[in-house]
Amino acid sequence: MSRHTHLPGQPLTALYLLHAGSMDARLIGLSVERHWKHSVRLVATLDEARVVLVDCDRPGVEAAFEQLGQHPRTGVVCYAFHPKDHAPRFPNRVILGKPLNLESLPGILAQAANDTARQVAVAPPRPQAAPETPPANFSSKPAALGHGLKMDDERDLCGAMDDIPLTAGATLPEKLFFDPDLYLIGHLSRAVEQAIVSGRPHVISGLPRLIGVQPRPLPICVTAFRDNQLRPFSMTQLPNTTARIVSSLIFSESVGTDTVYGAEDFLWNIAAWAARGRLPLGADPYQRVRLKAWPNFTHAFVSPHALRIAALWTRTWASPVEIATRLAIPHRYVFSVFSSAQFAGLLDRDAPAVTPPVIAPVVAPTQQQRPSILSRILRKLLNAV
Amino acid sequence: MRSERARHNKIIFSGTVGAGKSTAIAALSDIPPVSTEAVASDETAALKRTTTVAMDYGVLNLPDGEKVMLYGTPGQERFSFMWEILSEGGIGLVLLINNANTDPLKDLENYLAAFRKFISGTAVAIGVTHMDRAQEPGLDAYRQKLADLGHDPLPAVFRADARNREDVAMLVKALLYTLNPGLIDA
Numbered sequence: 001m002s003r004h005t006h007l008p009g010q011p012l013t014a015l016y017l018l019h020a021g022s023m024d025a026r027l028i029g030l031s032v033e034r035h036w037k038h039s040v041r042l043v044a045t046l047d048e049a050r051v052v053l054v055d056c057d058r059p060g061v062e063a064a065f066e067q068l069g070q071h072p073r074t075g076v077v078c079y080a081f082h083p084k085d086h087a088p089r090f091p092n093r094v095i096l097g098k099p100l101n102l103e104s105l106p107g108i109l110a111q112a113a114n115d116t117a118r119q120v121a122v123a124p125p126r127p128q129a130a131p132e133t134p135p136a137n138f139s140s141k142p143a144a145l146g147h148g149l150k151m152d153d154e155r156d157l158c159g160a161m162d163d164i165p166l167t168a169g170a171t172l173p174e175k176l177f178f179d180p181d182l183y184l185i186g187h188l189s190r191a192v193e194q195a196i197v198s199g200r201p202h203v204i205s206g207l208p209r210l211i212g213v214q215p216r217p218l219p220i221c222v223t224a225f226r227d228n229q230l231r232p233f234s235m236t237q238l239p240n241t242t243a244r245i246v247s248s249l250i251f252s253e254s255v256g257t258d259t260v261y262g263a264e265d266f267l268w269n270i271a272a273w274a275a276r277g278r279l280p281l282g283a284d285p286y287q288r289v290r291l292k293a294w295p296n297f298t299h300a301f302v303s304p305h306a307l308r309i310a311a312l313w314t315r316t317w318a319s320p321v322e323i324a325t326r327l328a329i330p331h332r333y334v335f336s337v338f339s340s341a342q343f344a345g346l347l348d349r350d351a352p353a354v355t356p357p358v359i360a361p362v363v364a365p366t367q368q369q370r371p372s373i374l375s376r377i378l379r380k381l382l383n384a385v
Numbered sequence: 386m387r388s389e390r391a392r393h394n395k396i397i398f399s400g401t402v403g404a405g406k407s408t409a410i411a412a413l414s415d416i417p418p419v420s421t422e423a424v425a426s427d428e429t430a431a432l433k434r435t436t437t438v439a440m441d442y443g444v445l446n447l448p449d450g451e452k453v454m455l456y457g458t459p460g461q462e463r464f465s466f467m468w469e470i471l472s473e474g475g476i477g478l479v480l481l482i483n484n485a486n487t488d489p490l491k492d493l494e495n496y497l498a499a500f501r502k503f504i505s506g507t508a509v510a511i512g513v514t515h516m517d518r519a520q521e522p523g524l525d526a527y528r529q530k531l532a533d534l535g536h537d538p539l540p541a542v543f544r545a546d547a548r549n550r551e552d553v554a555m556l557v558k559a560l561l562y563t564l565n566p567g568l569i570d571a
Contacts, residue, residue: 218525296524297555
């Protein structure tokens with residue numbers, strides 16, 4: 001599907017970013033410039049807008065909403081990490097989940113603008129000026145986005161993909177895969193590779209913050225991105241030409257002394273956030289692989305069941321689907337670990353020609369004395385930490 | 386008949402002098418850890434002011450009233466005769482290696498050799514401490530060393546701050562899942 005989605009004769013949607021951070025503003029600005037120029041137009045003032053986009057996670061959002069009281073004809077689309085948490089504060093508002101789906105956002109903005117204008121047109125005249133903004137009730141529609149009000153933490157981390165068939169042969173859904181080149185992980189992976197091969201520092205520029213890669217003595221990544229910026233940024237599709245990888249002789253001066261990450265940990269995390277329960281394009285969910293080693297889980301992102309997956313997958317040649325089956329967990333959790341492991345360099349694909357048959361499902365913990373005490377210790381640790 | 390000590394559920398913390406065994410136990414224990422630290426009087430003094438000359442332990446109180454003992458072994462090798470006694474009947478080993486030591490990979494090798502019999506019947510999770518002071522060797526070097534020593538599959542090796550309860554808990558969780566990946570964590 002082309003990203004330049006535009007219905008003939010439809011006016012450009014005048015969009016005002018009412019309460020968006022500078023990074024979001026830049027990303028959305030780039031998207032408008034490069035992909036939506038036939039459907040969306042960014043405007044400089046609220047008066048010109050047909051629809052506004054509001055980041056509910058930023059402080060001061062209530063004050064932002066107060067401004068809308070003067071603009072009843074302006075549609076409102078909100079977005080947040082946890083839409084459910086904001087629903088009581090802003091009832092009847094469209095609240096999309098982060099990351100924003102760039103494919104569908106122009107359509108949602110246009111619909112919010114049109115619906116609001118239509119509601120205002122048919123509403124009975126009010127005696128008072130400055131009426132409250134009519135609600136743009138999309139409660140039954142965001143489901144088409146795959147996120148929205150139903151999104152919860154788990155979905156944030158690993159998506160909501162259904163399991164795939166247990167055996168190869170069927171056509172796999174396209175949405176099972178993500179193209180790393182469209183995300184930060186693709187750029188980062190190339191930068192790390194180029195830095196290691198050349199032995200010289202590299203910098204990813206063109207983003208709101210620089211990301212530097214130092215190959216020696218141990219590969220590290222340095223960035224001024226904060227964690228709470230990195231995660232949404234990693235989840236968001238970047239226009240192809242946004243980031244540039246350049247070799248840098250003066251690493252420390254070009255990047256500064258900001259947060260330092262081990263390259264393996266950094267790649268693991270950025271990949272997990274991009275994947276959200278999907279596989280990198282070209283991955284085979286039925287091919288037997290193995291984890292070379294446990295990831296550094298004191299710093300690497302721990303998705304649901306990741307410890308169990310690592311414990312099993314470091315000792316067993318098995319496909320992602322087989323691992324999920326043995327642990328009796330949804331496939332998407334294993335796909336998340338697979339994606340991270342691939343980019344962190346922890347995936348071993350060189351399975352022996354004859355791999356032993358996949359052993360029986362993991363024994364239920366209640367059947368042995370030891371698992372019983374182990375489970376109780378585990379529960380204690382999970383509750384305590 | 387097994388001794389009282391052997392009948393306890395216990396997790397063993399061992400490792401080099403100054404790696405943070407006592408600190409790790411303190412971070413995780415539900416009681417103030419009982420410690421037998423003394424002023425260091427030998428070469429250990431160059432590394433830290435006090436050291437564990439016998440053993441120290443803490444306790445994890447489980448909801449059903451059961452207790453899990455957290456035993457820390459003395460780091461000095463002249464007390465290594467205690468290691469086997471302390472580890473008898475243990476669930477597994479959390480091994481802490483001070484990366485700022487002269488040859489931490491050799492330390493790793495020595496401790497794995499000392500606990501070889503115990504580990505073969507249980508499991509080990511390895512925490513590399515003080516990596517903020519000494520970046521090298523990195524985790525890959527530890528993994529390679531473990532592979533060279535014939536460990537297959539490789540045990541969990543994490544960068545760890547012994548003062549951080551989450552890091553210590555993560556090591557114990559990795560140990561538990563190594564023993565049984567089928568444990569239910571939710």
